[in-house]
Amino acid sequence: MxxxxxxxxxxxxxxxxxxxxxxxxxxxxxxxxxxxxxxxxxxxxxxxxxxxxxxxxxxSIEECRELLSLYEDHGRPSRDVKKITLSKLALLQRQLDDLTTLTLELQTLANQCTGDDRPDCPILNNFSAGPLASEA
Amino acid sequence: MxxxxxxxxxxxxxxxxxxxxxxxxxxxxxxxxxxxxxxxxxxxxxxxxxxxxxxxxxxSIEECRELLSLYEDHGRPSRDVKKITLSKLALLQRQLDDLTTLTLELQTLANQCTGDDRPDCPILNNFSAGPLASEA
DNA sequence: GTTGACCCTCCTGTTACTGGAGGCTTTATA
DNA sequence: TATAAAGCCTCCAGTAACAGGAGGGTCAAC
Known part of the structure; x- marks a missing residue:
């Protein structure tokens, strides 16, 4: 304990x-x-x-409560558990996409900066065509 | 507009x-x-x-403010921009790991549920050895 | 020319904590 | 053994990032 x-x-x-x-x-x-x-x-x-x-x-806390109860409530039909869990997984997939986009945005920013003192890092111009249109 | x-x-x-x-x-x-x-x-x-x-x-809002200012402040040494951006990227990498872990946890939960009415989904037992020790 | 969809500001409420006061308990140190 | 430091408790107030709603102006359409 x-x-x-x-x-x-x-x-x-x-x-x-x-x-x-x-x-x-x-x-x-x-x-x-x-x-x-x-x-x-x-x-x-x-x-x-x-x-x-x-x-x-x-x-949210309430959603966490629900997920935890799925883990614990053996009296609940596993059909329910599966349904709810899959819908949460879909959300996570979207999160993954957004996380990837954000990472790309920041990586592009970091790469554009050569790391010396040249004060020019106008990244917004680069992806101003949209987050996913960065293959120019 | x-x-x-x-x-x-x-x-x-x-x-x-x-x-x-x-x-x-x-x-x-x-x-x-x-x-x-x-x-x-x-x-x-x-x-x-x-x-x-x-x-x-x-x-946070303040961190977003800082990141946006990195994008915009052309007078700022790109050295600074790179440093800050890389540290944020490290955070994102951790997020990515956690997101993967969480996804695995939920996927395991979903898979354990055959989708029929058998009310038994004791997933916590399965990964009770830790989040990454799920290859039993 | 008025109805309905938008817009504004201002104020209160909510979620999920975070910090601190005031006061026991347990552990390390003298 | 005394005492100080660290850790724990409850309770209360504050914070971040919004969300809801009142009260009231605006604009395109019929």
Missing amino acids: LTINDASKRTNLPVKTIRYYDEVGLVMATGRTPAGYRLYDDRSCQKLGFVQRARQFNF | LTINDASKRTNLPVKTIRYYDEVGLVMATGRTPAGYRLYDDRSCQKLGFVQRARQFNF
Whole structure:
């Protein structure tokens, strides 16, 4: 059993955030010490990690709650689970496209800069034809 | 010149959000009609699109402001631009890794569900050895 | 010439935290 | 063993980035 600080170190989530997730019932502490300190086990840390990634890609707390419940609710028809999960996956695919576009935009910016002191980096002109029309 | 509504349609950003970006000076309207209506040109729409993607991946408004200024400030040594841009790219690489992990987690969940009514989808057990140890 | 779709500003509300005060508990140190 | 530092608690206030809505002007169309 880990203290909240240890769980924080393991997941890279701030202590405050972990406390918040417990408070709103998203990822509850596994237990408490007699003094009232929160305790977390491996499984809670897994959930925290999962939530962290999902939150990073703009799944709301409520959506995270739903996804976690999919993982846990064995009484739920797997048909439902599959349907919901696939729709989330479609979202992630779009995210992946956008992430790729953004990365390209920044990479182009970095490449245009020779790295010397010449003060000229007018990248917006370059992709002003649109994010995906960068093959000129 | 586009109205705020047209800019909204072109960028898929809510009108409210575009108004907000103007208000905080992130992406200002190109001009105003005599009646005070905001006007946007192609370049503003480009910026809005860029900000949209950057925001989606958790760059703050202030970071977006900085990135946009890199694009625009021709008086800035390209050395600086390159340095800052590369550090943002490193962040994006981490995002990409996390996005991949999350996608894998959800895909595993979807695959485990045969899609019939059998109510058993205990995916957390499967990756409880860690997000990257899913080759069991 | 008025109806309906847009636009404006201003103000309040929401989500998901973040920081800090005030006050126990546990651990390291003298 | 005393005490100081570090860690934990609750509670409350603040922040970022919007979103909703009131109240009211504007513009194209019938």
